[in-house]
Amino acid sequence: MCTAAIAAAAEQVERSEVLTMGTKAGFQEARYADDGSVRVHYELNDRGRGPKYDAEYRIAADGGIESLANKGVDYFKAAVDESYKRDGKTFRWKNASEDETRTVDSPAFYLSLNGTPEEFVLLTRALLQAPDHRLAILPAGEARIEKLTELKVKGKPGAKKVALYAVHGLDLTPSFIWLDDQQRFFASYSSWSSLVRDGYADVLPTLAKTQETQEKQQSEQRAKTLTEMLVRPLLIRNVRAFDPATGNTIEDAAVLVDKGRIAAVGKASEVTAPAVADTLDGGGKFLMPGLWDMHAHFFGQADGVLDIAGGVTTVRDLANNPPVLAERIKAIESNRDIGPRIIKAGIIDGPGPFAGPTKALADNEADAQRIVDEYAASGHEQIKIYSSIKPELMPAIARMAHAKGLRVSGHVPAYMTARQFVENGADEIQHINMLMLNFLFDKVQDTRSPARFTSIGEYGAGIDLGSPAVHDFVALLKRRDIVVDPTLSTFEDMFLGRPGLPGPGFAAIQTRLPLSWQRNIRSGSGGLPIKPGQEAAYRDGYQRMIDFVGLLFRSGVRIVSGTDGSGGLQLPRELELYVSAGIPPKDVLRIATYDSAAVMKRDKEYGRIAPGYVADLILVDGDPTMNMADIRKVRTVIRGDRRYDSAKLFSAIGIAPSP
Known part of the structure; x- marks a missing residue:
């Protein structure tokens, strides 16, 4: 049914539910009125975070949006007040970061900075109505749509004929959406979180299988096109070979x-290659082991390509959908997909309104034992404890995990200090803010909510890193050989970004990214809702996190x-922040290679350029031991028996190669 027909109908209410790992986490209600307006309410609860919008749209005859008004709060609960109006060829929009007017001669569709899921449905219909199924996107970009397949499904409300569409141009890979035969929203699926029409949740596995088949076909084609298998020995010559374990570079x-x-490995005159060997002339570039991202969540279709393109050859996944992740690993290892080596860690949390996105919820020791046993049996090497676990249950989980040979890490559970977490069996702590909260326990104990971030902004600068309390705590970490996973880059724009004032996190690569990503970065979206006058406190609180990492080292x-983000894009910034914390660049490179391999007991095979080691190598056009920014200039990646051109990988997902 076309947009005009929908507008002419009596008001119709469409309600959908958000399911995160199978658990209801929010809903959307869209009301289509007979005057051509659409009123949408959308809300999501993600561990106390999540947007809540009330939007009203008026649809034009060509399927575009004639006007919109949206108010509410964004993911971190910052106020949202966005408006847009189209008058002929004049387009005006205003939000917390933008206030623009443009004259556009050709058809165009405006996308909100903070839009509801239903807005994507409106775009889908407009694309289907547009010539060549293609439209310019405002403020920037272009989108096109293609229909992939159809299905007949049956839910409690009855049978439906639904179609899967792919929208290209908005992200690194196509954005998928399911519509019914009247072009109304039916579902948007991902292995992590989905939105589905009320009464049809049981249909999601069928939709998932069909959609994943399409995604796998795309992944297999990329792997076939962009992977060069090393079927003969390869001599890499004319390089500067850096071994992080020793800190030495062979010219x-x-x-x-x-x-x-x-x-x-050795001087060129010392290494002899078989006559059948292929040769790679390194052009005097810097050769080092592949990087490790020890805090990943590997579920996006572009994640593997991003990692390899950025020189990340190993990741540790700290929470995922286990069956889906297992299939991705099989696909990568059989060269049906591109991606790094993946080490699995399983999350465990307690039930409740702030529970993490997982089905692995434990309220007692029996539940915990079952979950730990399942993770151990499926090849997970670590348990990540999350914020809603009861403090009294944490020591038992640590004992169970250690009995199975698994490491124990995590967020420090609410109502527990980091010291108690360590003393009760933890081997590692995720996120530097969790360590700082150890000294703010008199101000915040319930760290399940965004208070675990905002309290650092409000009070973190007051933590005296030279105090006896900090000294004693750091000594405990050293004595117990506790590992810290700081994720400084995750917090940078969260603490420093403001509406209209982007944080520095992606500044070095912003212009290389798709236009939609550039807009989000420029807008400063994703920052915490900082009250007027608190900007300096949040800046100083973030600096204290950086200083704490330097003290730990x-x-x-x-x-x-x-x-805890886009590893292939974000890890270079993480390493730069370690340098800003006072860690020498050679030591930073060791942390990101050999030391990370050692934590996961793989330092006898990974993380060095030495005979017998796995050939996970990256060729860098620069010298990151002198300038860490050069780590972004990866040119060639060797992942064991596979070779990749970084520029071609980035280009395949719409990112400009590093200059």
Whole structure:
């Protein structure tokens, strides 16, 4: 049914529910009135975070949006007040970050900075109505749509004929949406979180299987096109070979790779290659082991390409949908997808309104034992405890995990201090703010909500890193050999970004990204809702987190490099922040390679350029031991028996290669 027909109908109410890992986490209600207006309410609860919008749209005859008004709060509860109006060829919009007027001669569709899911449905219909199914997007970009397949499904309200569409141009990979035969919203699916029409949740597995088949076909084609299998020995010559374990660099070096491992390394005159070997002239560039992202959530279709393109050859996944992740690993290892080596860690949380996005919820020791056993049996190497676990249950979980040979890490549970977490069996702590909260327990104990961030902004600068309390705590971490996963880059724009004033996190790569990403970065979206007058406190609180990481390093506490974000894009910034904390660049590179491998007991095979080691290598056009920003200039990636061109990988997902 076309947009005009929908507008002419009597008011129709469409309600959908958000399911995160199968648990209801929100809903959307869209009301289509007979005057051409659409009123939408949308809300999501993600561990106390999540947007809540009330929007009204008026639809034009060509399917575009004639006007909109949207009020509410964004993911971090900052106020949203956005308006837009189209008058002929004049388009005007205003939000917390933008206030623009443009004259546009050709058809165009405006996308809100903070839009409801239903707005994407409106775009889908407009694209289907547009010539060539293609439209300019305001403020920037272009989108096109294609229909992929149809299905007949049956839910409690009855049978439906639904179609899967792919919208190209808005993200690194196509955005998928399911519509019914009247072009009304039916579902949007991902393995992490989905939105589905009320009464049809049981249909999601069928939709998932069909959609994942389409995604796999795209992944397989990328792998076939962009992967070069090393079927013969490869001599990499004319390079500067850096071994992070020793900190030494061999000038005019050669490295021989055979059957996915390093067969020889040394001065070019010392390394002899078989006559059948292929040769890669490194052009004097910097060769080092592949990077490790020790805090990943590997579920986006572009994640694997992003990681390899950015030189990340190993990740540790700290929470995911286990069956889906297992399939991704199989696809990558069989060369049906592109991606890093993945080490699995399983999350466990307690039930309640702030529970993490997982089905692994434990309220007692029996539940915890079952979950730990399942993770151990499925090849997970670590348990990540989350914020809603009862403090009294945490020691039992640690004992269970250790009995199975699993490491124990996590957020510090609410109503528990970081010291207590360590003393009761933790091996590692995720996020530097969790350590700082140890000294703010008199101000905040319930850290399940965004208070675990905002309290650092409000009070973090007052933590005296030279105090006896901090000294004693750091000594405990050192004595117990506790590992810290700081994720400084995750907090940077959260603490420093403001509406209209982007944080520095993506400044170095912003212009390389798709236009929709550039807009979000420029807008400063994603920052915490900071009250007027608190800007300096939040800036100083973030600096205290950086300083704390420097103190940990100088005190001999082990650090691993993790992003909790887009590893291939974000890890370089994480490493730059370690340098700003006072850690020498060579030590930072060791943290991101050999040290991370050692934490996961893989330092005998990974993280070095040495004979017998797995040939996970990156060729860098620069010298990150002198300038850490050069780590973004990855040109070639060797992942065992596979070779990749970084520029081609980035280009395949709409990102400009590093200059």
